[in-house]
Amino acid sequence: MNAQTSEEVKMNQLRLKATIESIRWLCLQECALRGHDESSSSNNQEKVPRNAKYTSPDIQKGILHILSKRVRKKISEEVGNAKFCLLVDEAKDMISNKEQMTIVLRFVDRDGFLLECLFDIVHVVDTTPVTLKKEICNVLGRHELYIKDIRGQGYDGASICVAHGTDCKLFF
Structure with a gap:
């Protein structure tokens, strides 16, 4: 070499x-x-x-992965120990044909401004409430954001919860 x-x-x-x-x-x-x-x-x-x-696509994906990790770290630092709201939506990726879930955090920043930030997009095996809750807990836990600090929740896929006969408030 x-x-x-x-x-x-x-x-x-x-x-x-x-x-x-x-x-x-x-x-x-x-x-x-x-x-x-x-x-x-x-x-x-x-x-x-x-x-x-x-x-190359591999290099671009690697760079995007690094940038997205930095953005998530910055968002989680900004939220810190404050209370936040969780907004979740699920959909099928039409290109990969895989189910995915988006997680958005809504919180008040240190300057008193209300922010709503896309936090993560996670591929999930299915969109049952149990699976979504598990993945949400995994994502938040990796970034030291705690369920006890959630003060509001919104789920666009509420019909899935009804179809499975469960309460859409996954944490309360």
């Missing part, structure tokens, strides 16, 4: 930084990450040495 020169390391760091900033910008603008022709015959190919592929 050939060691990189300090100049090559600096160039790779610069390319990676530019990639991260581009992904952040695209996410803030709600734009797709892919979509242009980057095949071997395209004029739109990434110009990088050897096998470096900063636009």
Whole structure:
């Protein structure tokens, strides 16, 4: 294996930084990450040495995963020990054909402003109340947010609770 020169390391760091900033910008603008022709015959190919592929889906997903972890950490720090509301919705992802659940937190920040933040999207095996509750507890627990601090709940999938003959208030 050939060691990189300090100049090559600096160039790779610069390319990676530019990639991260581009992904952040695209996410803030709600734009797709892919979509242009980057095949071997395209004029739109990434110009990088050897096998470096900063636009590969795996690299982009890895960067998005790191950014999303940082956002969740920041949100959970902002909530801290304060009371919060939980908003949950479930739907089937039409591309992967998997059930998924979104978790949104509503809370008052340190400056007194009401915030509503998308906290996580979780793939679930089914959308029964028991499964949803288990996954909600897992997500909140990983981020040191506690059920005892929930002061309100909203579930768009209330018909699922009725179909299963359960109370939609999963925690109270």
